[in-house]
Structure formats: C-alpha cells, structure tokens
Amino acid sequence: MTRHLLLAAAAAIALPVTASAQSMPTVPDAEVSALRDAAMQDEYAWDITEGLTTEIGPRLAGTEAEARARDWAVAKLTEMGFSNVGIETYDMPVWVRGEEHGAITTPFPQPLTLTALGNSAATPPEGIEAEVVYFASFAEMMAAPADAIEGKIVFVSHDMQPTQDGSGYGNYGAARFVGPSFASQKGAVAMVIKSIGTDNHRTPHTGGTNFAQGVEPIPAAALSVPDAEQLERVFERGQPVRMTLTLTPRQTGMHESGNVVAEVPGSDPEAGIVLIACHLDSWDLGTGAIDDGAGCGIIAAAAKHIMDAGQPRRTIRILFAGAEEVGVFGGDAYYEAHKGEKIVLVSESDFGADRVWKVTSVLPESAEPVGARVAAALAPIGVVGAQGSAHGGADVGMFARNGVAVIDLHQDGTRYFDLHHTPDDTLDKVDPEQLRQNVAAWTAMLAVVANAPEEIGPVTHAE
Amino acid sequence: MTRHLLLAAAAAIALPVTASAQSMPTVPDAEVSALRDAAMQDEYAWDITEGLTTEIGPRLAGTEAEARARDWAVAKLTEMGFSNVGIETYDMPVWVRGEEHGAITTPFPQPLTLTALGNSAATPPEGIEAEVVYFASFAEMMAAPADAIEGKIVFVSHDMQPTQDGSGYGNYGAARFVGPSFASQKGAVAMVIKSIGTDNHRTPHTGGTNFAQGVEPIPAAALSVPDAEQLERVFERGQPVRMTLTLTPRQTGMHESGNVVAEVPGSDPEAGIVLIACHLDSWDLGTGAIDDGAGCGIIAAAAKHIMDAGQPRRTIRILFAGAEEVGVFGGDAYYEAHKGEKIVLVSESDFGADRVWKVTSVLPESAEPVGARVAAALAPIGVVGAQGSAHGGADVGMFARNGVAVIDLHQDGTRYFDLHHTPDDTLDKVDPEQLRQNVAAWTAMLAVVANAPEEIGPVTHAE
Known part of the structure; x- marks a missing residue:
C-alpha cells in the first residue's frame, strides 16, 4: 500500500511537468485506464519469465540452448493466441566459455x-x-x-x-x-x-x-x-x-540463431505496424531473468491484454530478438529483412523488471498528441512524462536511427547493474509487483499507440 | 545518528529487565564507561580484519595458508605489545576441495x-x-x-x-x-x-x-x-x-595445524585467567572476514584497550584457535593442553561482525554481581542484559561444559547466514561502525571481568 501512495504522489508531481511541456493537460482515456488497471493483475509476464528461465535456463546466442528457447517461445506465443508466430533464422559467429x-x-x-x-x-x-x-x-x-x-x-x-x-x-x-x-x-x-x-x-x-x-x-x-x-x-x-x-574459451565458427516473431493483426493495414521487442538470448552465467526474460514477458503480456480487448487499428508485432548480447545479430538481421515494411513505431523492454518510472518519445509533429496521451495514461501508475530523447533498445535501434518513431518506457535501473550479466541474474530477482506495473505501462502505451487515429509517419527531424 | 538514538532507546528499555532480574539496578562504573566509549573509536579490529583477509585471504585448516595466517597473527600480536605470543601445534586430518x-x-x-x-x-x-x-x-x-x-x-x-x-x-x-x-x-x-x-x-x-x-x-x-x-x-x-x-575432493591425511596465543599478564596470579577466543582458520571459498577474521579483530582490539589502560588484576589470554571449521581441532587441543590451569571465565566472538545486542552469562553465585556490572556497562551501547544460558563459542565450549564460567556477547545474526561459509564472506561485508560497537562491548566486559574483586570460581550447577 505504501508503494501505491508513493506512486500516486509521484504521479501528482509528474503530471504538471508533462502538462506544461505539452502546453495543456491531457485527460487519460477511460478505456485505456481500465485496460491499464486490469493489467496490474497480470499473470502472463510472470508465467513467461518463470517458464523461460526454468525450462530453458541460460541461452547463449547461437547455441542449442538458444534454439530450445526459440521453440519454447513459439509454443508459448501460439498457446497465447497470437497470429503469424514464426522463426526467422540467420547465421552468426559463436564464442563459448x-x-x-x-x-x-x-x-x-x-x-x-x-x-x-x-x-x-x-x-x-x-x-x-x-x-x-x-x-x-x-x-x-x-x-x-x-x-x-x-x-x-x-x-x-x-x-x-x-x-x-x-x-x-x-x-x-x-x-x-x-x-x-x-x-x-x-x-x-x-x-x-x-x-x-x-x-x-x-x-x-x-x-x-x-x-x-x-x-x-x-x-x-x-x-x-x-x-x-x-x-x-x-x-x-x-x-x-x-x-x-x-x-x-574458443570461437566455434558460424552457427544458426534466429528471431521469434508473432502478431496481433490490426484492422487497418494502411496504419502501419507497431514493433515491440525484447531479446530471447541471455548470457551463459545466469538464467537471464532480468536480462531479458522479463522484457519478453512484459511485451507479450501487454500485447495479449490488447488482443483480448478487441482488434486494434494497427498491427502489433512482437519481436523476441536472438543474439542481442553478443552483437545485436538478431536485431540487425531483422532490420535488413523488414526495413521496407511500414513499421511506424518501435519500443523495446530490455532493462530489467523493475518499475517504469519515465516515458520519453521521438514522434513526428503530427503524432505529438499521441505522446501526450501516452504520458497521461501512465501518470497514474507513477510514470513521469519527460522531455528527452528516445532510442529504442538495441534490437530496434536501427529502425530508430532511420527515422521510425520511438517511445521509451524507462525502467528503474538502480539495482540493474547489481545483476546484469552475472550468475545472479535469476528469477528470484524479479519482483512480481514491479513486473505487473511494467505490463500495465506497456498495455496503456500500446492501447494508445495501436489505436491512435493520427498518422504516425517518419520522424524527419531524426537525430 | 539515528543508530545512536535507537541504541539509546534500546538501552532504556533493556535496563529495567536486567535490573529486575538482578533485583536492584546497577550503575555502570565510570572508568569502565570511559574505556567503553573510547573503544567506540577503535581502529585495531578493522586493521586486523583487513590485514588478515587481504594478506592471507582464505585459510583452510591444516593448509599452508593457515600456517601463513599463524605467522601473520604472531607478528601482529607481537607488534601490538602482547606478552607470551606463541603457536601451539597439533596434527589433524585435512580434506581439500x-x-x-x-x-x-x-x-x-x-x-x-x-x-x-x-x-x-x-x-x-x-x-x-x-x-x-x-x-x-x-x-x-x-x-x-x-x-x-x-x-x-x-x-x-x-x-x-x-x-x-x-x-x-x-x-x-x-x-x-x-x-x-x-x-x-x-x-x-x-x-x-x-x-x-x-x-x-x-x-x-x-x-x-x-x-x-x-x-x-x-x-x-x-x-x-x-x-x-x-x-x-x-x-x-x-x-x-x-x-x-x-x-x-580428497582426504590428504594428517597435517600440522596450530593455535596462536597471546596474553595481557595480570597482577594477581591467584585470580585466574580470562580466556577469550576466536578462530583463525576459515573455509576456503571466501576470505573469512565475518567468519571469523572479525572475531579475532574484536577480541584482540578489546584486550589491547585493556592493556593500554593499565595492568588488569587477571591475566587475559587471547586464543586464535586453528581448525575450528572442520571439527574444532584447535579448541579441543587447547582444552586438553590447558584444562589443568586456573581458567576462570571463557568467552568467544564467532558470529560475524554485526553489533552485540544481548549479553547472557553462566556464573557461580558468588560472581553474579560481576554479571550485573557487565550488563550495566553494556546497556548504554544498546545491549540487552538478558536471562538465558551462555555456552561460549565452539573453541571454548569444552571449558564451558566442564564448569568454567561463561559470558556470551550475542552478535546480531540477521544477515550472518547470508554470508556464512560462502565465497561472499569478504571484507566489504564488515560494517566498521558495528565492528567498533563490538570492540566497545568486549572492552567493557573485559574491564569488569578482569578487574572484578570477587572470586570467579567454577560453576558447580553447570548444565
């Protein structure tokens, strides 16, 4: 309960900042708020994080463990009811300890x-x-x-x-x-x-x-x-x-790795695709709970909540990228294969499982109200709508650097580097309550973005 | 500062308990209080703990690392000015990982x-x-x-x-x-x-x-x-x-281990010896900071403060026991060699480096006022004078079980089993402020016990 009071206080402080930046306050949409609050009871993100870390464990890029993780993810995303679930492979050099x-x-x-x-x-x-x-x-x-x-x-x-x-x-x-x-x-x-x-x-x-x-x-x-x-x-x-x-250690030559993809098909193919990402591979020392099993749990759970609420306007595409840790081979392969598609916005969850505390965005001028509505929807769960750039995570970075709009939901990293890339990156480090707040934040963001009536075009003033 | 307020509050609550148990309140002795407060600025315990863990590191019983630790301890205790510094050896079976x-x-x-x-x-x-x-x-x-x-x-x-x-x-x-x-x-x-x-x-x-x-x-x-x-x-x-x-792992047969001893000679040989202990060996995974480098630091620092204040009535004998972890070979050898001496009270520090929160004792009836004075001297630094038995640590346990009086200064063990016997038992886990409170508690206890005019005889109603 203390946490909720703190979050409410943070929201109260945060709102005016966003409001002044946007010049007038934005009232959160009631349907978005309802979805967000329902997602605060989420079990999918924990189920995915627990399942992946327990049934696969460590999954170093390019190894048979990462291949098992892809099969696991395909089965899980299919069972959850997503469309167009599949694996897209590529080859990469593999180093082993x-x-x-x-x-x-x-x-x-x-x-x-x-x-x-x-x-x-x-x-x-x-x-x-x-x-x-x-x-x-x-x-x-x-x-x-x-x-x-x-x-x-x-x-x-x-x-x-x-x-x-x-x-x-x-x-x-x-x-x-x-x-x-x-x-x-x-x-x-x-x-x-x-x-x-x-x-x-x-x-x-x-x-x-x-x-x-x-x-x-x-x-x-x-x-x-x-x-x-x-x-x-x-x-x-x-x-x-x-x-x-x-x-x-030794370099073992080229081996197969791959990305896992899935979709919530949208009603309006002209409106473009919202691409949300995490990475499926982990370092070999831990079971990759905070880096990045939880990220995959969060984005898939949020997409599931949107799917279950009715077909969105835009297609939401889930990317569980392979081989991020060792050189973003999955993200780069994905960009090369899909850069010609109408991907209008990217976002990634890859900074642990602690709560979202800030949202930033890079949007075309025409879509700035979308960013304001996202910030308004997130403020009640303690997220500051802030100025500042957005970059996407590593796996969607190529899209962001090439003019695609980005929203970053910043996770609290205070203890992230206690665990990052260590044997200690295990399930017990994930706080279920903070994990659910992530899912709620992502659900609210997707509810706004996937249904926004505005055109979300390229960011012509991209850095 | 918050800690000091908390300690003062704890002391205020604690005193009446002791007082009622002893039937009338005991006023702390002014000289003892002054020694105790001066020991709150102690640097010796840190110096020993830091030196032993850094310059020796892990020191598994019966190995050459434990032998180096003995030499290190002899040099350190000699440098500090103690008398009769020496090593007493014994043989023991050695298992290695x-x-x-x-x-x-x-x-x-x-x-x-x-x-x-x-x-x-x-x-x-x-x-x-x-x-x-x-x-x-x-x-x-x-x-x-x-x-x-x-x-x-x-x-x-x-x-x-x-x-x-x-x-x-x-x-x-x-x-x-x-x-x-x-x-x-x-x-x-x-x-x-x-x-x-x-x-x-x-x-x-x-x-x-x-x-x-x-x-x-x-x-x-x-x-x-x-x-x-x-x-x-x-x-x-x-x-x-x-x-x-x-x-x-393998059993490597019998090897030499040893105890390190040192003394603060007392003025009255008839008054008997106060034996204070820790153990010098550690498990092999960590550097043995909390188990039990800190214990050796605490008891040697307290004895040093007593020595520097003037010759006590009773001899204070320091025992840095060998081979505790693997079967109390050092403590048992010490008992066999010294059970005929007039050792009148034993105490050991072997439960980490966090603060002393409780004191218990087993004393002959004639020496019960000594226990009351110890409790009174410790109350101002947040130590509860409590009913309940005292057992000494493992290395002096044979004395305690054979009728020698005991005082236990109980350390806070809340996080002890986070670290105990792990690779994580390293110097960074020692809180210098709590370590100093230990030294102050031991200094006060020794000031009372070593100078008590009462006879401290055997505990005839021993368990």
Missing part, C-alpha cells in the same frame, strides 16, 4: 573469482603468469605509455555507482567494451577489469568485448567487485603484484 | 551452481549421472523408505529464515551436518542440499558434513539457494529429473 581461473601469486597468494569476457582470447591450457599493472580508471590506462603495459597483465578498476537511469554504463563500460583491444595494442599479455557492476558479491559480470580490426585478441576477464577491491588493497601495500590467469 | 560441477540433464538441461561439503566423497573424475529424488525437508528424507532413495541422488531443501539470534542453524543445518550420512545408509549415490543460508545469491554455502562410523561416505554438495529454488521449480513440473554431479 571454457575453464576460468585466476590467482594472486605474489605477494599474497590467493585465488581470484573472475569470468572471461565475450570474445576473450584463450591462454594456454596451463595458464599464464605475469606481473600486474594497476590503473584506477580506464582513462589512466589510456594515458599510460606502452612501456608501462608491455608484457604485463593490465588491471583496470572504476568507481561505478548505481543510478536510476543506468547512466554510467556507457562511461564505465568502456573498459570492457574496448579496453582489451587498446591493452593489446599497448602490448599487454592479458587484461582483467573490475566487473562493470554495482554489487558486492563474488559473482563477476561478463559481457562482450571487441577487438578492433587487425588487433590481436588477448585473454580478457572481469573480476567480481569484491575481488577487484581485494586486488586494489593488495596494490595499496606497494609491492610488485603477480598473478596467474587461465581462460580457455 | 577439487573440481565441482553439476547440471540438470532431464527434463530441462542446464548447469547448477554447487560446492562440495567438507568431508564429501569424490565422484569418479568424469562424474555421475542419476535420477534425483526431492524432499522438501530433512525430516521428509528421514521418513522416506530406503527404496525411494536407493541408487538416486537425494535433494533436500528447507525454508530457513533469517533470525537475530541465529536460531534455525541447528535445526535446518542438520541436513548438512548428518544428512549425507543417513542418505548413504539409505543407499543414495550422492546428496545435494539447498545451501544452509538465507541469501539469494549464486554463492553456495559449504560446511562440514560427518559420516557416522562404518558409513560409506558419498559425494555431498550444497546448491546455491537460487539453484535449489530452480530445482524445486523443475520438480513442480512433475517429470522425472536427472542430473550429473562431478566432485573431486
């Missing part, structure tokens, strides 16, 4: 908990042993001369803090995204980073790293946050530090 | 995070594969006929909840302490338990298991709590479940 061990050997011998980053090179099976050079930040590593790094294992730390909007991932994440490539260019024999995470558990955060063309891949791993802090304390003692590292 | 993997193979193939229990037998190197039989509690397993278990892997779950006093460990822990022995007797090929823990992280809780004489040891492991919940959900589907299990 091997053994992973590390230990400080000097001056204080002890094991370290770490995990290989996606695309990491392998060490010899017996591992390597080398001096470690410590940088408190990625910027400090970049500023260091090559002779401080050559022949050594680079250790880069950071001081990432939790934030509601997840800002910080782009900045602190650079050490993971491109750090090993730069370390390799400076002659490092391997790189370990403090996990790009905000927790304090011995559960390291994996994630992809990318080696620039022509750069020799090196072994690259993330230490759990407590292990990275331990290594920092060891460096504080001022003595030379050496460590062993054994990583035996 | 090997590879550990598990996976559901049917009906939903996926890996499981688990860790071997101490004394677990090994599987063949290639592992075993068998049907799993599920029991929601240890009691249900015990009630099951052998033919439901024979040839299978037994999975026993539980619903342990966090409690302030740690009650529940004895009850729920039975599945770990003796479960595998009974499962072996019923013909199980292996046993997996839900970790005896209250967290929801992929960090399984190890701990010793004991096979009764004549019972063939079987492979035995703890699943992390999220993995156990996952396996329960798999069983809810009603299909036969099979899993693989690979554990390659």
Whole structure:
C-alpha cells in the first residue's frame, strides 16, 4: 500500500511537468485506464519469465540452448493466441566459455573469482603468469605509455555507482567494451577489469568485448567487485603484484540463431505496424531473468491484454530478438529483412523488471498528441512524462536511427547493474509487483499507440 | 545518528529487565564507561580484519595458508605489545576441495551452481549421472523408505529464515551436518542440499558434513539457494529429473595445524585467567572476514584497550584457535593442553561482525554481581542484559561444559547466514561502525571481568 501512495504522489508531481511541456493537460482515456488497471493483475509476464528461465535456463546466442528457447517461445506465443508466430533464422559467429581461473601469486597468494569476457582470447591450457599493472580508471590506462603495459597483465578498476537511469554504463563500460583491444595494442599479455557492476558479491559480470580490426585478441576477464577491491588493497601495500590467469574459451565458427516473431493483426493495414521487442538470448552465467526474460514477458503480456480487448487499428508485432548480447545479430538481421515494411513505431523492454518510472518519445509533429496521451495514461501508475530523447533498445535501434518513431518506457535501473550479466541474474530477482506495473505501462502505451487515429509517419527531424 | 538514538532507546528499555532480574539496578562504573566509549573509536579490529583477509585471504585448516595466517597473527600480536605470543601445534586430518560441477540433464538441461561439503566423497573424475529424488525437508528424507532413495541422488531443501539470534542453524543445518550420512545408509549415490543460508545469491554455502562410523561416505554438495529454488521449480513440473554431479575432493591425511596465543599478564596470579577466543582458520571459498577474521579483530582490539589502560588484576589470554571449521581441532587441543590451569571465565566472538545486542552469562553465585556490572556497562551501547544460558563459542565450549564460567556477547545474526561459509564472506561485508560497537562491548566486559574483586570460581550447577 505504501508503494501505491508513493506512486500516486509521484504521479501528482509528474503530471504538471508533462502538462506544461505539452502546453495543456491531457485527460487519460477511460478505456485505456481500465485496460491499464486490469493489467496490474497480470499473470502472463510472470508465467513467461518463470517458464523461460526454468525450462530453458541460460541461452547463449547461437547455441542449442538458444534454439530450445526459440521453440519454447513459439509454443508459448501460439498457446497465447497470437497470429503469424514464426522463426526467422540467420547465421552468426559463436564464442563459448571454457575453464576460468585466476590467482594472486605474489605477494599474497590467493585465488581470484573472475569470468572471461565475450570474445576473450584463450591462454594456454596451463595458464599464464605475469606481473600486474594497476590503473584506477580506464582513462589512466589510456594515458599510460606502452612501456608501462608491455608484457604485463593490465588491471583496470572504476568507481561505478548505481543510478536510476543506468547512466554510467556507457562511461564505465568502456573498459570492457574496448579496453582489451587498446591493452593489446599497448602490448599487454592479458587484461582483467573490475566487473562493470554495482554489487558486492563474488559473482563477476561478463559481457562482450571487441577487438578492433587487425588487433590481436588477448585473454580478457572481469573480476567480481569484491575481488577487484581485494586486488586494489593488495596494490595499496606497494609491492610488485603477480598473478596467474587461465581462460580457455574458443570461437566455434558460424552457427544458426534466429528471431521469434508473432502478431496481433490490426484492422487497418494502411496504419502501419507497431514493433515491440525484447531479446530471447541471455548470457551463459545466469538464467537471464532480468536480462531479458522479463522484457519478453512484459511485451507479450501487454500485447495479449490488447488482443483480448478487441482488434486494434494497427498491427502489433512482437519481436523476441536472438543474439542481442553478443552483437545485436538478431536485431540487425531483422532490420535488413523488414526495413521496407511500414513499421511506424518501435519500443523495446530490455532493462530489467523493475518499475517504469519515465516515458520519453521521438514522434513526428503530427503524432505529438499521441505522446501526450501516452504520458497521461501512465501518470497514474507513477510514470513521469519527460522531455528527452528516445532510442529504442538495441534490437530496434536501427529502425530508430532511420527515422521510425520511438517511445521509451524507462525502467528503474538502480539495482540493474547489481545483476546484469552475472550468475545472479535469476528469477528470484524479479519482483512480481514491479513486473505487473511494467505490463500495465506497456498495455496503456500500446492501447494508445495501436489505436491512435493520427498518422504516425517518419520522424524527419531524426537525430 | 539515528543508530545512536535507537541504541539509546534500546538501552532504556533493556535496563529495567536486567535490573529486575538482578533485583536492584546497577550503575555502570565510570572508568569502565570511559574505556567503553573510547573503544567506540577503535581502529585495531578493522586493521586486523583487513590485514588478515587481504594478506592471507582464505585459510583452510591444516593448509599452508593457515600456517601463513599463524605467522601473520604472531607478528601482529607481537607488534601490538602482547606478552607470551606463541603457536601451539597439533596434527589433524585435512580434506581439500577439487573440481565441482553439476547440471540438470532431464527434463530441462542446464548447469547448477554447487560446492562440495567438507568431508564429501569424490565422484569418479568424469562424474555421475542419476535420477534425483526431492524432499522438501530433512525430516521428509528421514521418513522416506530406503527404496525411494536407493541408487538416486537425494535433494533436500528447507525454508530457513533469517533470525537475530541465529536460531534455525541447528535445526535446518542438520541436513548438512548428518544428512549425507543417513542418505548413504539409505543407499543414495550422492546428496545435494539447498545451501544452509538465507541469501539469494549464486554463492553456495559449504560446511562440514560427518559420516557416522562404518558409513560409506558419498559425494555431498550444497546448491546455491537460487539453484535449489530452480530445482524445486523443475520438480513442480512433475517429470522425472536427472542430473550429473562431478566432485573431486580428497582426504590428504594428517597435517600440522596450530593455535596462536597471546596474553595481557595480570597482577594477581591467584585470580585466574580470562580466556577469550576466536578462530583463525576459515573455509576456503571466501576470505573469512565475518567468519571469523572479525572475531579475532574484536577480541584482540578489546584486550589491547585493556592493556593500554593499565595492568588488569587477571591475566587475559587471547586464543586464535586453528581448525575450528572442520571439527574444532584447535579448541579441543587447547582444552586438553590447558584444562589443568586456573581458567576462570571463557568467552568467544564467532558470529560475524554485526553489533552485540544481548549479553547472557553462566556464573557461580558468588560472581553474579560481576554479571550485573557487565550488563550495566553494556546497556548504554544498546545491549540487552538478558536471562538465558551462555555456552561460549565452539573453541571454548569444552571449558564451558566442564564448569568454567561463561559470558556470551550475542552478535546480531540477521544477515550472518547470508554470508556464512560462502565465497561472499569478504571484507566489504564488515560494517566498521558495528565492528567498533563490538570492540566497545568486549572492552567493557573485559574491564569488569578482569578487574572484578570477587572470586570467579567454577560453576558447580553447570548444565
């Protein structure tokens, strides 16, 4: 009950902001409000998240587990009554994890908990042993001369803090995204980073790293946050530090992956398609509950509520994208195959399962009232209608970057980077009450967007 | 500041209880209060906990890491100015961890995070594969006929909840302490338990298991709590479940371990010795910050504050016991070697680093005023002086069971079993403010006990 009071208070504060931005207040549509409130009792999103994480578990892109997840999703979406359920395949390069061990050997011998980053090179099976050079930040590593790094294992730390909007991932994440490539260019024999995470558990955060063309891949791993802090304390003692590292991942060549699609057909083919997305693949360490089983649960549940309320004007197309984590292969393949269709708006749920706290949009001028009606419909469940851009998630990003309208329902990311890409991304981390608020927000948004009488054309002033 | 108000409120409520129990209120001694309050600024306990966990890390009993910890402790206690610092060795059987993997193979193939229990037998190197039989509690397993278990892997779950006093460990822990022995007797090929823990992280809780004489040891492991919940959900589907299990630990024979001792010599040899203990060894998965690096930090810091305030009447002897986790080999060896000495009171810190919330004692009638003065000195820092027995920790338990007086300073265990015996038992889990409150409580207790003019004789009405 406290939560509801808080949400109501947030809504009361939020509304005037939206209203002033839109110059006059918009009253929520009664039918939309009724659908939204009914969706607050949703069970579909939990059913999908629980089922996918339990019956499939981890589903690394391009593996047979991801293939089982596609079959599972086709069966589930068919059972729910969606139309045109199917799989669209593509091939992609597949990297798989091997053994992973590390230990400080000097001056204080002890094991370290770490995990290989996606695309990491392998060490010899017996591992390597080398001096470690410590940088408190990625910027400090970049500023260091090559002779401080050559022949050594680079250790880069950071001081990432939790934030509601997840800002910080782009900045602190650079050490993971491109750090090993730069370390390799400076002659490092391997790189370990403090996990790009905000927790304090011995559960390291994996994630992809990318080696620039022509750069020799090196072994690259993330230490759990407590292990990275331990290594920092060891460096504080001022003595030379050496460590062993054994990583035996491998690139296995090209394998099949695929997207799963389904539809709620609209009554007006000329009105265009609303494309809503999540991703079906997960990293291999956890069961992908918050990243992104819950996202698939949320969008499919919302589409189900709209379908059951009667045929919408616009077709709602569900995309459970494959292979997002390892390079957005599914989203990119989907864009190439479908960019010629009349997709008028995109939106994605891929930031956990905690509540929606903000909505932003990029819409053509003619459709700005649609955005105002969405914001009005979301305010009663504690969502701020805010200025600011919208980008879609990774899997619909190509559409957004090419002029398709976007609505972003921003999820609370305060604890997202406690769990992101770790073994700890499991079902117990999903709060059923917040999951339902997501479904209610998506149901309200879809009710407005799919039935809007306005034309939703391309955004000609796209960034 | 809020904490201080809460503590003051707790003290205000607590005092009358103690007072009524003792029939008249006791005013805290001013010198004791001054020592206690000065100890609220303690840095020694953190210094020891940080140093031991960083410079040694995990220190499994009977290994060279535990030997390094002994040398570290001798150097530290000597540097702090204690007298008669030394090591007393003994031999003990040593079990060491090997590879550990598990996976559901049917009906939903996926890996499981688990860790071997101490004394677990090994599987063949290639592992075993068998049907799993599920029991929601240890009691249900015990009630099951052998033919439901024979040839299978037994999975026993539980619903342990966090409690302030740690009650529940004895009850729920039975599945770990003796479960595998009974499962072996019923013909199980292996046993997996839900970790005896209250967290929801992929960090399984190890701990010793004991096979009764004549019972063939079987492979035995703890699943992390999220993995156990996952396996329960798999069983809810009603299909036969099979899993693989690979554990390659081994018994390595007899090895040397040892206790580290140090003293603050008292002025009156006739007044007897106050023996305060912690344990120096840790399980191998974490760095043993809360179990029991902090305990060693707390007792040594408190003894240091007493020593620096002037020579006490009674000798305070510090025991950093070895090999507690794996069978109290250090405590038992210490008792055998020193049971003839005039040890008049024992106390141990071995329940984490969170604040002391209750004090209980078992004292001879002649020394009951000592207990009342201790309770009075602790009330202002939020400690309830309560009725109820005192047992000492494991390492001084033999003294307590043989008539030596005991004072227990009970630590708040609400989050202890989130961390206990897991990889997550690391320094970051220690709250420096609560650690200092422990030191203050121990300093006050020692100030009263070591200087009490009363005779502290044996407890003739011992349980």
